[in-house]
Amino acid sequence: MRIDTKCVQSGYTPKNGEPREIPIIQSTTFKYDTSEDMGKLFDLEASGYFYTRLQNPTNDMVAAKICDLEGGTAAMLTSSGQAANFFAVFNIATCGDHVVSSSSIYGGTYNLFAVTMKKMGIDFTFVSPDCTEEELEAAFRPNTKAVFGETIANPALTVLDIEMFANAAHRHGVPLIVDNTFATPINCRPFEWGADIVTHSTTKYMDGHGAAVGGCIVDSGKFDWSRYPEKFPGLCTPDESYHGIVYVEKFGVGGAFITKATSQLMRDFGSIQAPQNAFLLNLGLESLHVRVRKHCENGQAVAEFLKGHEKISWVKYCGLPDDPYYARAQKYLPNGSCGVVSFGVKGGRKAAEQFMKNLRLAAIETHVADARSCCLHPANATHRQMNDEELMAAGVSPDMVRFSCGIEDKEDLIADIAQALEKVEI
Numbered sequence: 001m002r003i004d005t006k007c008v009q010s011g012y013t014p015k016n017g018e019p020r021e022i023p024i025i026q027s028t029t030f031k032y033d034t035s036e037d038m039g040k041l042f043d044l045e046a047s048g049y050f051y052t053r054l055q056n057p058t059n060d061m062v063a064a065k066i067c068d069l070e071g072g073t074a075a076m077l078t079s080s081g082q083a084a085n086f087f088a089v090f091n092i093a094t095c096g097d098h099v100v101s102s103s104s105i106y107g108g109t110y111n112l113f114a115v116t117m118k119k120m121g122i123d124f125t126f127v128s129p130d131c132t133e134e135e136l137e138a139a140f141r142p143n144t145k146a147v148f149g150e151t152i153a154n155p156a157l158t159v160l161d162i163e164m165f166a167n168a169a170h171r172h173g174v175p176l177i178v179d180n181t182f183a184t185p186i187n188c189r190p191f192e193w194g195a196d197i198v199t200h201s202t203t204k205y206m207d208g209h210g211a212a213v214g215g216c217i218v219d220s221g222k223f224d225w226s227r228y229p230e231k232f233p234g235l236c237t238p239d240e241s242y243h244g245i246v247y248v249e250k251f252g253v254g255g256a257f258i259t260k261a262t263s264q265l266m267r268d269f270g271s272i273q274a275p276q277n278a279f280l281l282n283l284g285l286e287s288l289h290v291r292v293r294k295h296c297e298n299g300q301a302v303a304e305f306l307k308g309h310e311k312i313s314w315v316k317y318c319g320l321p322d323d324p325y326y327a328r329a330q331k332y333l334p335n336g337s338c339g340v341v342s343f344g345v346k347g348g349r350k351a352a353e354q355f356m357k358n359l360r361l362a363a364i365e366t367h368v369a370d371a372r373s374c375c376l377h378p379a380n381a382t383h384r385q386m387n388d389e390e391l392m393a394a395g396v397s398p399d400m401v402r403f404s405c406g407i408e409d410k411e412d413l414i415a416d417i418a419q420a421l422e423k424v425e426i
């Protein structure tokens with residue numbers, strides 16, 4: 001099946017007389033005839049469901065679709081994108097370990113790594129997405145367990161050199177984890193470029209309608225943990241909480257990572273996606289391929305319009321030929337990047353606020369990647385606590401507007417932006 005067909009058909013194939021739509025299994029628990037049957041599930045001797053804190057059939061059908069879209073071997077849904085990135089890293093890095101991450105990542109992920117996981121004893125070294133091979137090489141330590149980056153970073157809109165980061169990770173015997181939220185598997189499948197684990201905030205384009213917060217982790221099944229048992233003892237040595245199971249032996253290279261994340265992290269943290277939300281997510285996935293192309297068409301048109309406008313000081317969009325990430329985007333995202341454009345309004349902070357107040361179609365929201373256009377002034381919202389100097393250091397200028405193009409008519413979007421700019425006094 002090609003990707004468009006997978007969006008619609010993967011993950012669930014009803015048998016004769018079964019519901020056409022994915023059933024919502026709204027049940028916390030599952031019934032068994034004997035305690036022995038149940039015991040086998042707890043020992044991971046048999047596969048099946050026993051408690052929705054760990055696993056639910058609705059979630060697994062939707063995870064299977066995303067797994068197929070990314071070309072992986074196993075996947076799991078999580079309650080949010082934050083939970084997905086936390087699980088993906090914490091599944092292989094623990095107290096005393098170290099991770100190399102691109103500095104150009106979502107602010108929530110940066111906090112998770114630099115503040116919260118740091119408190120758990122995990123050290124992060126942040127490198128520029130534009131670092132040289134030598135600079136990247138220098139970031140590794142003997143206790144490094146993973147490399148992390150975002151295909152298209154939110155909100156910086158930088159594009160990751162996935163091949164270079166994957167090669168460096170593999171030279172050091174560790175996997176590359178890529179957050180593919182903004183690109184989606186429609187525009188980029190990081191496994192094809194050497195990434196080993198992919199994560200998503202499904203809250204964004206995958207859901208696409210601002211209906212349900214969620215996340216997903218997909219394993220490529222290509223990283224051979226058993227080659228580095230001393231680096232990944234959690235996967236390669238007996239798990240005493242499961243009667244001495246060795247995940248790589250029992251579930252193979254394609255199943256070990258997700259099985260361990262489910263049976264240990266989901267068991268202990270319970271960051272499961274509600275089956276209702278998984279159902280809504282699947283509705284979004286069924287039209288992902290149609291929507292993403294429209295988001296990109298609108299993003300490109302809006303970026304080109306803004307580029308030529310006298311009241312705009314700068315535009316960031318990797319589909320513009322003079323964007324610093326244009327060449328990299330041509331390689332990794334030849335069919336389009338995403339619908340998010342960032343730009344500066346001449347006149348700085350005050351002009352940006354004026355501009356946004358005048359918009360009629362695009363709503364002011366802490367959200368992106370939605371069917372309805374929305375925008376945010378980071379200096380006034382997500383980065384409000386910072387002064388102008390700190391903003392610049394974080395790559396967020398005081399005049400920056402993050403504009404997420406929805407799937408409305410592009411001429412209407414441009415007309416809305418044009419009338420809002422007209423009222424801005426420089």
Ligand SMILES: *Cc1c(COP(=O)(O)O)cnc(C)c1O
Nearest residue numbers: 080081082106154181201203214
């Ligand atoms: C939104 C976002 C996240 C966090 O996801 P939530 O679903 O909000 O928890 C992580 N990574 C990227 C790239 C995002 O855009």
